[in-house]
Amino acid sequence: MPDSPAPGPSISRDELAHLATLARIDLSDAELDHLAPQLSVILESVASISGVADDDIPPTSHALPLTNVFRADVVVPGLTVEEALSGAPEQEEQRFKVPRILGDEQ
Amino acid sequence: MNAELMPYDEALERFDPALGLEVHVELNTASKMFCGCPTEFGAPPNTQTCPTCLGLPGSMPVVNRTAVESAMRIGLALNCEIAEWCRFARKNYFYPDMPKNFQTSQYDEPIAFNGWTDVVVEGPDGPQTVRVDIERAHMEEDTGKSLHVGGATGRIHGADYSLVDYNRAGIPLIEIVTKPILGTRELVPLVAKAYVAQLRDLLLGLGVSDVRMEQGSLRCDVNLSLAPRDVGSESDGAGRHALGTRTETKNVNSLRSVERAVRYEVQRHAAVLTSGRPILQETRHWHEDTGITTSGREKSDAEDYRYFPEPDLVPVAPDREWVERLRASLPEPPHERRARLQAAWGFTDLEMRDTVGAGALGLVEETIAAGASAQTARKWWLGELARRANETETDIAALGVTPADVARVQALVDEGAINDKLARQVFDGLVAGEGTPDEIIAARDLAIVSDEGALSAAVDEAIAANPDVADKIREGKVNAAGALIGAVMKQMRGQADAARVRELVLEKLT
Numbered sequence: 001m002p003d004s005p006a007p008g009p010s011i012s013r014d015e016l017a018h019l020a021t022l023a024r025i026d027l028s029d030a031e032l033d034h035l036a037p038q039l040s041v042i043l044e045s046v047a048s049i050s051g052v053a054d055d056d057i058p059p060t061s062h063a064l065p066l067t068n069v070f071r072a073d074v075v076v077p078g079l080t081v082e083e084a085l086s087g088a089p090e091q092e093e094q095r096f097k098v099p100r101i102l103g104d105e106q
Numbered sequence: 107m108n109a110e111l112m113p114y115d116e117a118l119e120r121f122d123p124a125l126g127l128e129v130h131v132e133l134n135t136a137s138k139m140f141c142g143c144p145t146e147f148g149a150p151p152n153t154q155t156c157p158t159c160l161g162l163p164g165s166m167p168v169v170n171r172t173a174v175e176s177a178m179r180i181g182l183a184l185n186c187e188i189a190e191w192c193r194f195a196r197k198n199y200f201y202p203d204m205p206k207n208f209q210t211s212q213y214d215e216p217i218a219f220n221g222w223t224d225v226v227v228e229g230p231d232g233p234q235t236v237r238v239d240i241e242r243a244h245m246e247e248d249t250g251k252s253l254h255v256g257g258a259t260g261r262i263h264g265a266d267y268s269l270v271d272y273n274r275a276g277i278p279l280i281e282i283v284t285k286p287i288l289g290t291r292e293l294v295p296l297v298a299k300a301y302v303a304q305l306r307d308l309l310l311g312l313g314v315s316d317v318r319m320e321q322g323s324l325r326c327d328v329n330l331s332l333a334p335r336d337v338g339s340e341s342d343g344a345g346r347h348a349l350g351t352r353t354e355t356k357n358v359n360s361l362r363s364v365e366r367a368v369r370y371e372v373q374r375h376a377a378v379l380t381s382g383r384p385i386l387q388e389t390r391h392w393h394e395d396t397g398i399t400t401s402g403r404e405k406s407d408a409e410d411y412r413y414f415p416e417p418d419l420v421p422v423a424p425d426r427e428w429v430e431r432l433r434a435s436l437p438e439p440p441h442e443r444r445a446r447l448q449a450a451w452g453f454t455d456l457e458m459r460d461t462v463g464a465g466a467l468g469l470v471e472e473t474i475a476a477g478a479s480a481q482t483a484r485k486w487w488l489g490e491l492a493r494r495a496n497e498t499e500t501d502i503a504a505l506g507v508t509p510a511d512v513a514r515v516q517a518l519v520d521e522g523a524i525n526d527k528l529a530r531q532v533f534d535g536l537v538a539g540e541g542t543p544d545e546i547i548a549a550r551d552l553a554i555v556s557d558e559g560a561l562s563a564a565v566d567e568a569i570a571a572n573p574d575v576a577d578k579i580r581e582g583k584v585n586a587a588g589a590l591i592g593a594v595m596k597q598m599r600g601q602a603d604a605a606r607v608r609e610l611v612l613e614k615l616t
Contacts, residue, residue: 022410024200061193061415067423073135073172076142078156084272085152087162094151095253095269098202 009047010040110377114292114369117376119335123294124349125287125368126329129305131280131315132248132322133176138276139247140167140210140419147321151271159247159276161206167418169194173278174217174422175432176314177245180280181218182433183308184240189217191423194245194416202270203249211281213413216244217422223308224441225300227293228459236297239285250275286349294372299365302326303465304440306361310468311437319359320504326364328355328392330371332379350375351385355399358392360501361465367392370399447471451480457488464492465502469509476513486512490533498537507536514543527600528552555601561594564602565610568593579615587611 011019013036020027027035078084081094090097112120138145141158157165178188195213221240226233251274256266282305290297306324309315317324331352353375358367375385389402438446447467448458451474461467466487473483487502491512495502515532518524524532524547535546547553555561568590569576578586587608594607 022198022200022412062417062420064420066420067191069168069420070171070174071142071168073137073170074142075137075144076156078141078143078154079160081150081152084155084160092255092269093253095271096152096202096205098268098270100256100265100267101202101252101254 009043011036011043110381111370111373112376112380114373117332117372118292120380121332121350121372121376122288122291122335123368123372124331124333124352125284125290125294125298126352127284127287127298127301127364128327128329128354129282129302130248130325130327131180131282131305131309131317132324133173133278133280134313134315134323135170135172135176135278137170139170139173139245139278140276141165143276145277147316147318147323149273152273154273155275160272161204167210169419169422170278173245174424176278176312177217177243177280178424178429179312179314179432179436180282180309181221181243182429183312183436183439184218184221184223184243184282186218186221186240186243188424188429189215189219189422190426191215191421192217193421194419195413196416197246197411197413199411201249202268203252204275205250205272209246209249210416210419211246211413212244216242217424218243223301223304225297225304226441226459226462227296227300228463229293233455233459234293236287236290236293236300238287238297238301241283241285243280243282246279246281248274248277248279295365295368298328298368299361300463302364303361303462306465307443307468308440311440311443318504319361319501322359324359326358328358328364328367328371329353330355330368330375331385332372332375334379350379351387353385353388353390353399355390355392356402360394360504362499362501363392363394366397367399370397374399451484453480453484457484460488464488464495466492469503469512472509473512476510478513478516482516482519483509483512486516486529486533490530494533494537505537506539507533511536511543518543518547522556522603523547523553525554525600525603528554552601554603555598556603561598561602561607561610564594564597565590565607565614567597569611569614576615579611582616584612584616587615 013032016032016036016039017027020032085091085094085096088096135145137143138159141156143154143156143159146154158167181188192212192215194210195215196208197211197213198208200207219240219242221243222237223240224235224237226235228234250270250272253269253271254265255269284301287294287297302324306317306319309317309324315323319325329352331350333348333350353371355367355371358364371390378385386401390399391402392399437443444458444462444467447453448455451470453461461470461484464487470480470483470487473487474480491505491507492502494500495505498505515524515529518532519526519529528547531550531552532543532546535541535550536543540546540549572590572593575586575589579590590611591604591607594611595602595604
């Protein structure tokens with residue numbers, strides 16, 4: 001959590017470093033120093049929207065007032081194995097071949 | 107590798123366990139959660155994919171209506187409230203089992219929440235009912251399957267690379283999460299097992315999942331923590347204390363393992379805490395073969411997943427009429443079902459508890475439906491197959507013997523084609539995967555010898571070999587016939603009708 005006393009949202013250098021790790025983006029110390037204040041400015045600009053919305057306006061996640069858009073549980077043909085694997089940089093045993101994974105299964 | 111453990115009884119003297127269970131259930135819909143790909147288990151790799159479940163650019167998901175309905179039925183069967191309005195959310199993480207780099211799930215708006223189910227366990231003073239409160243049941247999608255190549259064990263560590271099959275990615279998954287289960291003391295492993303067994307029966311009854319634990323269509327994560335018993339000041343007055351740090355043991359995938367994993371973690375936590383070290387909040391791996399857990403990764407905080415509402419799927423808002431229609435069509439609750447079946451089958455309380463405890467209730471029910479009597483169905487499942495399941499450390503439902511097989515074996519016994527002893531050899535064959543009962547009888551030559559000539563000759567031979575016994579029978583000591591019957595049965599390798607052999611012995615000697 002940020003310690004910054006400044007009002008409005010901001011992002012600390014540590015938070016940025018953590019986010020970069022989660023996003024698998026390798027940032028140097030210089031880049032962290034450079035980007036953290038910039039991201040804070042962006043967050044503050046976006047946050048100014050909440051000054052316009054009153055308490056009785058819920059956050060919007062969808063632009064259209066639609067609900068319950070469903071499909072029937074029916075099988076439709078998908079891709080052939082060849083098509084499915086055509087975009088794979090590497091394949092083996094009819095599977096997508098990916099680099100060794102560091103860390104753990106979800 | 108093996109952590110130090112405190113004896114179970116001592117651990118319970120010092121600590122109060124708190125249990126939480128997360129169960130993932132794959133629904134048995136024909137198509138996936140957000141696309142029309144088929145969901146068959148065991149299909150060749152990457153033969154059930156499309157742009158949506160491969161996360162290709164421009165593809166758009168659409169929710170499977172049957173999956174939503176199944177989720178609501180599960181929620182209602184667990185006495186949950188059904189959300190009037192809820193959204194899907196993106197759970198972001200980088201791991202190649204989801205090609206989109208996020209899993210479509212639900213976050214703070216589950217479709218079902220605030221439920222409960224009562225389970226019955228065998229306590230020191232007889233059967234005991236424990237209420238398990240349900241926190242939530244939410245909809246999400248399953249992930250692909252990774253095969254780790256290289257390294258010694260097929261696990262991630264030491265692997266050179268991984269091969270991914272996306273057939274499973276996008277199969278509808280319901281995650282059912284309990285609230286902390288407190289105050290169950292030494293019964294905690296039994297409560298865990300009974301809850302998962304009950305969930306399995308309930309899901310089978312709803313017909314929403316195959317619930318094959320060995321195929322991964324029902325998977326269980328065990329959360330466990332211990333709180334010291336002797337901190338009176340922190341007690342809430344009901345003898346309960348603040349919860350300790352928990353560990354989450356992933357992929358505990360058989361009923362037996364659920365019980366073992368809970369017990370193991372109680373003993374391990376107790377040993378760690380007593381030595382003055384902290385319990386790390388982490389995920390742990392359960393090892394079926396050695397019966398231990400090992401450290402996995404440190405648990406990510408929810409905020410690390412950067413959940414946000416899924417913009418490509420509109421909210422789900424089931425109208426109340428739909429919900430009530432589903433509620434009205436629910437099958438009977440587990441406790442009512444048990445009472446009805448017990449009355450119909452004429453089982454004693456003990457027989458019923460054994461049947462439920464062995465996870466064989468549905469199996470016995472199906473066997474009876476396939477034509478066997480209640481007592482013969484119980485005899486084979488509880489007397490014969492439960493023992494084999496125990497010996498081989500397998501779930502009884504995964505032995506490879508179906509209710510139809512058991513009913514067929516009993517029908518063959520009733521016809522006199524085989525006897526109980528031969529029936530056990532048929533079960534050997536079924537467990538070994540040698541085919542149907544009739545195929546096994548033919549292949550192993552197990553049919554009872556009904557050739558009277560051969561039987562008669564064997565009886566004559568036995569009489570000649572045991573003149574003393576024969577004399578006793580001639581003198582009227584009919585009970586002595588047992589020795590001759592035994593000799594004949596041995597000679598016939600068990601493949602004779604013992605009652606007929608007895609008749610022949612007595613005909614010849616009296």
